[in-house]
Amino acid sequence: xxxxxxxxxxxxxxxxxxxxxxxxxxxxxxxxxxxxxxxxxxxxxxxxxxxxxxxxxxxxxxxxxxxxxxxxxxxxxxxxxxxxxxxxxxxxxxxxxxxxxxxxxxxxxxxxxxxxxxxxxxxxxxxxxxxxxxxxxxxxxxxxxxxxxxxxxxxxxxxxxxxxxxxxxxxxxxxxxxxxxxxxxxxxxxxxxxxxxxxxxxxxxxxxxxxxxxxxxxxxxxxxxxxxxxxxxxxxxxxxxxxxxxxxxxxxxxxxxxxxxxxxxxxxxxxxxxxxxxxxxxxxxxxxxxxxxxxxxxxxxxxxxxxxxxxxxxxxxxxxxxxxxxxxxxxxxxxxxxxxxxxxxxxxxxxxxxxxxxxxxxxxxxxxxxxxxxxxxxxxxxxxxxxxxxxxxxxxxxxxxxxxxxxxxxxxxxxxxxxxxxxxxxxxxxxxxxxxxxxxxxxxxxxxxxxxxxxxxxxxxxxxxxxxxxxxxxxxxxxxxxxxxxxxxxxxxxxxxxxxxxxxxxxx
Amino acid sequence: xxxxxxxxxxxxxxxxxxxxxxxxxxxxxxxxxxxxxxxxxxxxxxxxxxxxxxxxxxxxxxxxxxxxxxxxxxxxxxxxxxxxxxxxxxxxxxxxxxxxxxxxxxxxxxxxxxxxxxxxxxxxxxxxxxxxxxxxxxxxxxxxxxxxxxxxxxxxxxxxxxxxxxxxxxxxxxxxxxxxxxxxxxxxxxxxxxxxxxxxxxxxxxxxxxxxxxxxxxxxxxxxxxxxxxxxxxxxxxxxxxxxxxxxxxxxxxxxxxxxxxxxxxxxxxxxxxxxxxxxxxxxxxxxxxxxxxxxxxxxxxxxxxxxxxxxxxxxxxxxxxxxxxxxxxxxxxxxxxxxxxxxxxxxxxxxxxxxxxxxx
Numbered sequence: 001x002x003x004x005x006x007x008x009x010x011x012x013x014x015x016x017x018x019x020x021x022x023x024x025x026x027x028x029x030x031x032x033x034x035x036x037x038x039x040x041x042x043x044x045x046x047x048x049x050x051x052x053x054x055x056x057x058x059x060x061x062x063x064x065x066x067x068x069x070x071x072x073x074x075x076x077x078x079x080x081x082x083x084x085x086x087x088x089x090x091x092x093x094x095x096x097x098x099x100x101x102x103x104x105x106x107x108x109x110x111x112x113x114x115x116x117x118x119x120x121x122x123x124x125x126x127x128x129x130x131x132x133x134x135x136x137x138x139x140x141x142x143x144x145x146x147x148x149x150x151x152x153x154x155x156x157x158x159x160x161x162x163x164x165x166x167x168x169x170x171x172x173x174x175x176x177x178x179x180x181x182x183x184x185x186x187x188x189x190x191x192x193x194x195x196x197x198x199x200x201x202x203x204x205x206x207x208x209x210x211x212x213x214x215x216x217x218x219x220x221x222x223x224x225x226x227x228x229x230x231x232x233x234x235x236x237x238x239x240x241x242x243x244x245x246x247x248x249x250x251x252x253x254x255x256x257x258x259x260x261x262x263x264x265x266x267x268x269x270x271x272x273x274x275x276x277x278x279x280x281x282x283x284x285x286x287x288x289x290x291x292x293x294x295x296x297x298x299x300x301x302x303x304x305x306x307x308x309x310x311x312x313x314x315x316x317x318x319x320x321x322x323x324x325x326x327x328x329x330x331x332x333x334x335x336x337x338x339x340x341x342x343x344x345x346x347x348x349x350x351x352x353x354x355x356x357x358x359x360x361x362x363x364x365x366x367x368x369x370x371x372x373x374x375x376x377x378x379x380x381x382x383x384x385x386x387x388x389x390x391x392x393x394x395x396x397x398x399x400x401x402x403x404x405x406x407x408x409x410x411x412x413x414x415x416x417x418x419x420x421x422x423x424x425x426x427x428x429x430x431x432x433x434x435x436x437x438x439x440x441x442x443x444x445x446x447x448x449x450x451x452x453x454x455x456x457x458x459x460x461x462x463x464x465x466x467x468x469x470x471x472x473x474x475x476x477x478x479x480x481x482x483x484x485x486x487x488x489x490x491x492x493x494x495x496x497x498x499x500x501x502x503x504x505x506x507x508x
Numbered sequence: 509x510x511x512x513x514x515x516x517x518x519x520x521x522x523x524x525x526x527x528x529x530x531x532x533x534x535x536x537x538x539x540x541x542x543x544x545x546x547x548x549x550x551x552x553x554x555x556x557x558x559x560x561x562x563x564x565x566x567x568x569x570x571x572x573x574x575x576x577x578x579x580x581x582x583x584x585x586x587x588x589x590x591x592x593x594x595x596x597x598x599x600x601x602x603x604x605x606x607x608x609x610x611x612x613x614x615x616x617x618x619x620x621x622x623x624x625x626x627x628x629x630x631x632x633x634x635x636x637x638x639x640x641x642x643x644x645x646x647x648x649x650x651x652x653x654x655x656x657x658x659x660x661x662x663x664x665x666x667x668x669x670x671x672x673x674x675x676x677x678x679x680x681x682x683x684x685x686x687x688x689x690x691x692x693x694x695x696x697x698x699x700x701x702x703x704x705x706x707x708x709x710x711x712x713x714x715x716x717x718x719x720x721x722x723x724x725x726x727x728x729x730x731x732x733x734x735x736x737x738x739x740x741x742x743x744x745x746x747x748x749x750x751x752x753x754x755x756x757x758x759x760x761x762x763x764x765x766x767x768x769x770x771x772x773x774x775x776x777x778x779x780x781x782x783x784x785x786x787x788x789x790x791x792x793x794x795x796x797x798x799x800x801x802x803x804x805x806x807x808x809x810x811x812x813x814x815x816x817x818x819x820x821x822x823x824x825x826x827x828x829x830x831x832x833x834x835x836x837x838x839x840x841x842x843x844x845x846x847x848x849x850x851x852x853x854x855x856x857x858x859x860x861x862x863x864x865x866x867x868x869x
Contacts (some may be wrong), residue, residue, distance in 0.1 A: 331742030348740040351733040363741035396863035
């Protein structure tokens with residue numbers, strides 16, 4: 001690293017949100033003219049860090065220095081002025097505009113009052129030629145595929161004069177040969193002297209492109225490796241990502257009963273283009289059993305859960321106890337006693353500008369204590385909300401405050417409490433303790449274990465491998481919509497699981 | 509905390525009123541009129557018994573129209589087609605009522621049912637277009653307004669349903685006095701208050717109950733607050749679109765009846781056709797809350813009625829239209845500002861309350 005100057009240097013970055021510490025004491029040095037990868041689990045704080053670097057959020061403490069100068073970013077435009085460009089994971093392009101129009105959008109070249117497209121076209125083709133980003137500027141974006149769209153996003157930031165590019169999970173949406181093309185582009189950019197910060201959790205990819213890899217775990221930087229000078233395997237990185245802590249020990253009582261509560265056969269979910277996001281999976285869960293799904297986020301977990309709840313349309317067969325519920329409505333499924341803790345609590349599990357007690361009713365609005373026939377029963381709903389607040393330690397001054405006023409962890413506790421109410425037979429849970437503090441996490445685990453004792457079947461998706469191993473009776477590893485491996489939670493380590501999840505250990 | 513919330517919710521309309529009064533004062537000064545004379549004259553006339561009666565009658569109509577709009581608004585469904593729904597409802601009501609020979613209660617009930625049904629069917633077309641074909645209800649309802657008015661003109665001008673009425677305008681056959689609901693002059697003014705004034709109060713209360721005390725109302729509000737969360741909770745969005753649109757159309761079907769059964773007794777070519785749009789403005793003012801809508805309707809009606817005074821003061825009566833527009837804009841903006849402030853302040857309050865709890869432990 002000593003051979004070149006530093007393009008980016010972050011020192012002691014802290015960022016706290018109500019109830020959560022997203023970044024604690026982050027230190028990062030990125031040499032200019034290199035591809036620097038930042039890896040970490042979901043929720044490790046990568047996104048927050050990049051938002052800070054791009055001026056979308058302000059750090060509570062710490063300094064940012066770009067090319068040796070200390071700077072303060074109040075907005076992304078400050079970051080852009082400093083030569084930083086961000087390529088988002090989700091493309092921000094106008095479909096009905098041409099490539100050229102999309103690239104200049106927001107910083108249009110003007111000639112008096114007129115738009116000077118001739119100048120822009122020349123500039124763009126120069127940039128494109130220099131960096132090997134061949135693309136027809138006059139084609140409509142709606143006609144382009146994902147790889148091309150990404151190239152446009154890169155051109156967009158280059159056109160704005162970026163010398164430091166942040167790419168947020170750029171390969172998540174690409175097929176393998178597009179990944180190769182992207183990497184070629186990145187190598188070209190590097191040759192032109194640009195610096196690339198590459199966020200990913202696909203370890204084999206990171207190893208093939210990065211000059212330097214920094215690992216983030218639980219909001220803090222835990223180390224950097226240089227794959228050119230050190231021999232590092234995907235496995236080593238996975239170990240650094242998940243840490244070495246052992247799962248919380250627990251008395252594993254065998255509570256599995258004979259009755260099959262959920263039986264899934266040949267379940268598939270297809271994306272709009274026909275690509276299978278969930279690819280022909282089958283499994284079953286018995287009463288008193290917890291089946292865990294391990295996998296890097298975005299490999300089909302959310303779609304499996306939505307399909308099981310009847311929110312997403314799917315093919316295959318789903319049976320609950322003796323009833324075929326394949327074509328049954330979400331409400332019917334809920335009334336059968338299926339509790340659901342979705343992955344995205346703000347979109348799917350809460351009405352943010354409604355009071356807590358109304359949120360208590362959501363998803364349970366047809367049953368006691370919330371309703372009696374067609375009538376709502378707010379009084380008993382409120383009483384039951386107070387029960388949940390007490391039992392699940394939801395920190396709130398009252399049940400009349402809006403859900404948006406609570407911290408993420410407390411929102412989550414309310415959701416878990418709600419979904420555990422009314423003696424569910426099956427709980428479908430994604431990240432049940434995400435964002436929850438340690439004490440409350442243990443309490444939620446206890447609630448789930450106690451319910452299991454009473455015969456609750458649980459499908460558990462979690463990015464917290466310790467949680468997955470500690471709670472599950474069986475673990476299935478999900479990769480690109482398929483179960484690729486089974487793991488026995490009694491013997492598997494988080495490291496082994498992490499490796500299997502990233503596909504790095506596929507050969508093993 | 510609840511008192512505080514009510515207080516905060518009154519801030520926005522308060523600001524709206526003050527700002528629009530101030531802006532109107534500026535306009536009046538610019539055109540060289542005496543601000544105090546004009547305002548005093550509007551107030552004096554507007555509070556006279558006769559004006560009050562007229563105001564309550566007009567407010568009844570506006571209230572129903574705004575309720576119809578706000579049912580849709582509650583789940584982010586924009587029924588811009590109240591105009592078309594109520595003119596067709598009123599026409600159908602007029603035709604049926606003029607051919608009925610039933611006792612008053614029965615006749616009025618049948619008229620109400622017919623008008624609501626027609627309004628609902630007309631709104632149902634938009635619901636079907638949205639669910640089956642993905643057509644935005646904003647577009648379809650507004651287009652159906654034009655179609656409705658065209659159909660009505662055709663029926664009245666070209667078919668035997670239309671006849672010459674007493675005032676030399678074509679319209680439907682007059683409704684017999686047993687089919688009318690004229691109401692009584694309970695304010696001492698000689699102008700009766702529509703019987704529908706009381707019916708609309710009942711409907712307002714029913715609306716509140718439906719929204720806040722029934723499962724359906726919860727599903728509706730949940731859909732409005734977060735469509736994705738509602739779907740996850742088991743709400744079937746297509747069914748909600750149908751039911752909500754039909755309900756909205758049914759209430760819209762009532763909008764023309766107070767005037768039809770309380771005043772004209774015949775649907776003529778001069779029947780007003782823009783109460784639906786006023787309903788949108790009032791629904792915004794009243795924030796989809798029946799009490800707020802009632803107040804908004806009365807305010808709007810007051811400005812309409814007292815604008816006649818402006819001419820006597822030598823001021824164009826459009827000043828009151830400008831005031832109405834200003835009130836809506838300012839209130840909508842201040843609602844949003846207040847809402848953001850409220851969310852922020854609640855977050856800090858919660859944080860503070862929790863910090864205190866923790867400190868005392």
